[in-house]
Amino acid sequence: MDAIQGAYEPISLPTCLSFRTSLRKVRSIKFSGGGWLGNSTRLRGGYHDIPRFSVRVKAAMPEDARISLVNGHTETGAGKSVRDLSNIGNSTNIRWHDCPVRKVDRQELLQQKGCVIWITGLSGSGKSTLACALSRSLHSRGKLTYVLDGDNVRHGLNRDLSFNPEDRAENIRRIGEVAKLFADAGLICIASLISPFRKDRAACRALLPEGDFIEVFMDVPVEVCEARDPKGLYKLARAGKIKSFTGIDDPYEPPADCEIVLQLKEQGCTSPSEMAEIVRSYLEEKGYLRT
């Protein structure tokens, strides 16, 4: 039997209990001692790899409340009283604690669904401009967004990172992890960074529930980006003053199948607000702008 730790100390009802387990690939959860569970029993993170779930409790828990997990091989905690879960041991690392406010509660408050808009593309392709226009467009509709970019991350959280390959990968990993927290907080998090490699972007995608990572590719030819050169970086790269510059002497791997591709029009360019509208419509269609 797996260990379960904790002590039952409800704050107020309805409340929700959050459990962790070391049991992987949990197939089902059994409750007994009826009447204490609400009908909105939910699994956080699903049955699959994240061994965490929560139970909404709508009534005082009876003395005989019991819980067990089944993963095909093992039934854990079977017959164990939920009121008597403390100090059974911690070898297998099941813990539980009252969970605070859940993502679904925050989403209800915000009337939107948390997600990550991941804008990838070359330097000068218009990532920041899109991030800005999109956040304005959503804000004007009462939606809460937050932009993560080099500016607010490289100077803070990632100030310890250089531009060598390992640190660039770590920069992306951390931004992915922070974006995940923002999505969990219920925000529409707009991450805007070159993120040149598929592998790094895929790792960030894998952190989020399916559908919640929306990759937007700024499909702008390097010649156009170089002609724009808003920060003068291509000029420095051509002069050899910046090494390993994406698009010049370092590769950019375009997404194989991302959610949204934004291209320049043949004649004239697509305006930032037109591009923002494309992304906003996508969010609208997929239900992210309501609960």
Place this chain on the structure above:
Amino acid sequence: MDAIQGAYEPISLPTCLSFRTSLRKVRSIKFSGGGWLGNSTRLRGGYHDIPRFSVRVKAAMPEDARISLVNGHTETGAGKSVRDLSNIGNSTNIRWHDCPVRKVDRQELLQQKGCVIWITGLSGSGKSTLACALSRSLHSRGKLTYVLDGDNVRHGLNRDLSFNPEDRAENIRRIGEVAKLFADAGLICIASLISPFRKDRAACRALLPEGDFIEVFMDVPVEVCEARDPKGLYKLARAGKIKSFTGIDDPYEPPADCEIVLQLKEQGCTSPSEMAEIVRSYLEEKGYLRT
């Protein structure tokens, strides 16, 4: 003269321009070429240490729009046309870009002010319980909170960190930086972690505008924490199975002057909801629960 980088490419009006400068302790900002500035000119991060400010632009910028910064010693960018700010050099690192939605805008949307509640104390002192009760209390009043703790950070963003002293400090630094981003996003961010050293807590405090870092000390004697031992960690530490355990063989430095101290009552313990109410009242008084 300090360098200024960027190119003027307004998205829509009103918009806001965000500048950065290497000039410290800026005392004043001069604008000329009138008519293009709104009346809500604001400084982000104040005049003090964070060399960043933003300007709300309500009308098309005239050809002769000019800007300069004064810090008592130097006037920078004086007479420099705002429309012609590109590629002056980057030795002194002034850049500007259209800023997306500002903190003040998000706060208006949320009807609250972003801040960090930093809960410090020994293992078993009730930090997570308070974080949970507080987030519930605020949520029930329509306020958006997010809890950062070991659970959602150690398993994600900080999964690369061990428990050696350098990594424990880095763990705290990163949580401080992420908490700062959440406060900037307008949330009431509740960070719950032992954070035993004054130096590390002070560094996190320094990241935020004055008043926005609210340190809450769970002032519970180690004997009480050890008797509770909800995770069985004190037992392991006493048995020598965990080394450098705060309160046992590693020091905890109580805050010298934090915003809130929560102690156990002589008879019986203060309930989580009573403690949460103390913190909530503080936020209410200080104006964090409105805009």
